[in-house]
Amino acid sequence: MHRPPTAEAEVAADLAVVRPDLGPRFTAELPGARAAVLTRLWRALAHEPLPWIERGERGGDGLTLRLVDGRRLHGPLPDPYATTAYVSVVTLDGTAYDDPARLTAALAVPHGAGFAAELGHSVASMALSRAGQGPHPKEWPQDDRGWERRVVDGHPYHPGCRSRPGFSVAEQLAYGPEHGPTVRLGLLPVPAGECVVSGEWPGELRDGARLLLPVHPWQAEHVLKRSCARDVAAYPLMSLRTLALPGGPHVKTALSTRLTSSVRDISVGSVAASAALSAFGETLAARTDGLLHVTRTLGAATADSPDLAAVLRESPQVYGAPGEYVVPVAALAGTGLPDSPGWLAEFARLSLAVGLGLLELGVALEAHGQNLLVVLSASGAPLRLVYRDLADIRVGPSRLARAGVPLPGELPARILTDDVTALRRKLFGSLVGGALAGTAGGAAALGAALAAAVRELPRTPDLVALCEEPLPVKALTLMRLSPGAAGDRWAELPNPMATDLD
Incomplete structure (x- = not known):
């Protein structure tokens, strides 16, 4: 076996x-984190x-992949929808690897060295995230913070699921939602005349003729390289750069570092x-007979820079009635609900009814x-859905026209x-390949739930x-190994x- 990668040693130190x-x-969690990645x-x-x-x-003892240079990779028969760590060893020409970073380095493929480093960080960060977990209360959370910190391992299918390059151990502990911190979100004053503003920027985030733009403390230190004299308490959510103000809206901040797949900022556009x-x-939500709510953007502002911008959105919790729970789908696996085939089928039916209905529009x-x-x-029981962050939807003008839905001229x-394929x-x-598959946790459960729902x-x-x-899904590893190719790649x-499933 080959270990430890440098990232593990650095985090331990x-x-x-x-x-x-x-x-x-942390040391005890490393083997499980390696297997998960x-x-x-x-x-x-x-x-x-x-x-x-x-x-x-494919053979009785697993799957053998033949590389173009003649080498062979061998591992278990893959379940493309599994979310449990069932792969502990992969062999490359007879040499066993239990560590994804070392395996990727040994493959020596184009752009593989950088990706191997990311996987090393993903393993180390996942072990750190798991190490900080205590037992979750049996009672379900009543707020955003409680639900979102339960998603400990990150993306269910991306090998870089916990890669946080540029974040020290202290910063991961201070800003990672799974560690349950309170973050002091900086408020940077910027003259209103220098800002692009959309929607209503709230009065509490104004100081006379200046807007107070919320700034993530990592961004303030590492990118803007300036401090903020004023700040406000906030709780980090799954995306790390989005935080919940206590009892108030969610704040999407600019955080110019690579998280999982890409460097994400908030463009002026x-x-x-x-x-x-x-x-x-x-408008879309009104077409779903009450089965879908879309969180409203309350205001957005930028100082004409993707590195200094913020978006204020409603908390999804406002769409839950007393006695109801508003749960991110990524957190459902930890509730035990998906263990019931009947529940899983009902959730699939609700999700597909809304998703396919909007796609038809x-x-x-x-x-x-x-x-x-x-x-x-x-x-x-699953009652209805809430959707947040419309930035990456796709809209088909011809379908909208046939359905009689006006196309706003301001859409990007x-x-x-x-393109039907793109939609x-x-x-x-x-x-299906993300939310439902990750909830089901495997091919058999997902297939049964979908088959029951589509009828x-x-x-x-x-x-x-x-x-x-x-089923089309993003080719996440291919995308990471293709730094010069713009746009999504698909598998x-x-x-x-x-x-x-053969």
């Missing part, structure tokens, strides 16, 4: 200084169109379009486990497309494609409703 009490627990990597190797893999050969997108979201949501939330009754051009990829990949839905061409064609997974 930092922990010895900043949190020595977590050191033993290796499982995600093996899924990518088995199913993504990586140019240096020639073909795969997205700020300018935010009010129009929010109004469009309300011409709108494809990016409904992965972070953007999509479900409102549960006191007994746990990059989200408009009449279906956006919805199917995020909702009750209108047989549209989109539904037929979902039932009969391979096709075996249809989960097929009886034979």
Whole structure:
């Protein structure tokens, strides 16, 4: 076996200084974290169109992948929808690797060295995230903070699920939602005349003729390189750069570091379009017979820079009635509810009814486990959905026109497309290949839930494609290994409703 990667040793050394009490627990969590990331990597190797893999050969003892240079990778038969860490070892020409970073380095493929480093950080950060966890209360949380800190491992299928380059151990502990911190969100005064503002910027975030722009403390220190004399308490959410103000809205901040896949900022264009997108979201929600709420953007502002901007959105909790729970789909696996096939089928039916209904109108949501939330009754029954962050939806103007839905002129051009494949990829990949698959936790459970759900839905061409064609998902590893290629890359997974996943 090959270990430890440098990132593990670095985190252990930092922990010895900043949190020595977590050191033993961190070490104990490393094998499980390696297996979790290796499982995600093996899924990518088995199913993504990586140019240096020639073909795969299935046998009774697993899957063998033949590389174009003649080498062979061997591991377990893959379940592309599994969320448990079932891959502990992969062999490359007979040499066993239990560590995804060392395996990736040994593959020596183009751009693999940087990706190997990311995987090392992903393992170390996941072990750190797990090390800081105590037992969750049996009672379900009543607020955003409680639910979102339960998503400890990050993205269920991305090998870089916990990679946080640029964050020290102290910063991960201070800003990572799974550690439950309170973050002092800086308020940076900027002359209003220098800002682009969309919607209503609240009075409490104004100081005379200046706007007080919320700034993440990491951004203030590492990018803006300035301090903020004023700040406000906030709680970090799953996306790390979005925080909840106590009893108030969510604040999406600019945080110019790579998280999971890409460096994300808040462009001036997205700020300018935010009010129009929010109004469009309300129009869409009104078409769902009360089954979907879309969180409103209250205001957005930028000092004409993607590094200094913020978006204020409603908390999804405002759409829960007394006695109900508003739960991010990424947190559902920890509730025990998906263990019931009947519950899983009902949740799938609700999600597909909303998602496919909007797709028929011409709108494809990016409904992965972070953007999509479900409102549960006191007994746990799925009642309706809440969707947040419209920035990456896709809109088909021709479909909208046929449905009689006006197309706002202010929508960004990059989200408009009449390409049926692009629209279906956006919805199917995020909702089925992400939210529903991650909740089900495996091919068998996902396939059964989908098969039960689709029998009750209108047989549209989109539904037929979902039932009969391979499932498109983002080729997340291929994208990380293709730094010069713009846009999403895609893989096709075996249809989960097929009886034979070969």
